[in-house]
Amino acid sequence: MVAERQTNGRGRRGRAWNTAGGALACSVLLPAYPAEHLSLLPLAAGVAVQRAAGVGGLKWPNDLLAPDGRKLGGILLEVDLRGAVARRAVLGVGLNVRSAPPGAAALNEFCPGLTRAEVLGRLLGELEELLTPPLSPPQLLDAWREVNVTLGQQVRLFQGSQERLGTAQSIDASGALWVRGEDGEAFRVTAGDVALVGTLPQQK
Numbered sequence: 001m002v003a004e005r006q007t008n009g010r011g012r013r014g015r016a017w018n019t020a021g022g023a024l025a026c027s028v029l030l031p032a033y034p035a036e037h038l039s040l041l042p043l044a045a046g047v048a049v050q051r052a053a054g055v056g057g058l059k060w061p062n063d064l065l066a067p068d069g070r071k072l073g074g075i076l077l078e079v080d081l082r083g084a085v086a087r088r089a090v091l092g093v094g095l096n097v098r099s100a101p102p103g104a105a106a107l108n109e110f111c112p113g114l115t116r117a118e119v120l121g122r123l124l125g126e127l128e129e130l131l132t133p134p135l136s137p138p139q140l141l142d143a144w145r146e147v148n149v150t151l152g153q154q155v156r157l158f159q160g161s162q163e164r165l166g167t168a169q170s171i172d173a174s175g176a177l178w179v180r181g182e183d184g185e186a187f188r189v190t191a192g193d194v195a196l197v198g199t200l201p202q203q204k
Helices: 035-053 116-131 137-147
Strands: 006-010 016-019 023-030 057-059 063-065 071-082 085-096 154-159 162-171 177-181 186-189 193-197
Touching: 023 116, 035 057, 035 063, 035 071, 035 085, 035 116, 035 137, 057 137, 085 116, 137 162, 162 186
Parallel strands: none
Antiparallel strands: 006 016, 023 085, 057 063, 063 071, 071 085, 154 162, 154 193, 162 177, 177 186
């Protein structure tokens, strides 16, 4: 499903997500997946979005950032889990193409003339290639690492009322993020908001 304008969308943790004219807002119904692969689906979707956009890098777990660090788009996955299989998974993507809210970035700033139809066509093709079962976790994780801007960066992690500062070290086979805290101890992150601290690495 593709919407010209979205006024009642939502992002992660129930946040409002409204798209103005010039943005691509779409939802894609994905096939059933084994439960052990569900945590990898947002990373796969991120790789597909980055490839479709042709610019920017991925911030764990679900944001596409422009080369200057502004947000280009976001991803949300909702799953109907029954037993060991996700019977239904809906992937929502919001991507600023022609215009962007204040403080965010639009693809046309970096890829002049790129249309929403072109981006959508690329996105659907990339999703089909990446998510056609059986999903290959090692290849997917390698693809995510190639276009991420998170690993090696100092990050600020928000989990509920807790805030922690550390350095993003790696992602494991399940897609979880490993962070080395200020005390030198490494901890595993499966959910939460991550803010990058400092200058982004060089991107395409």
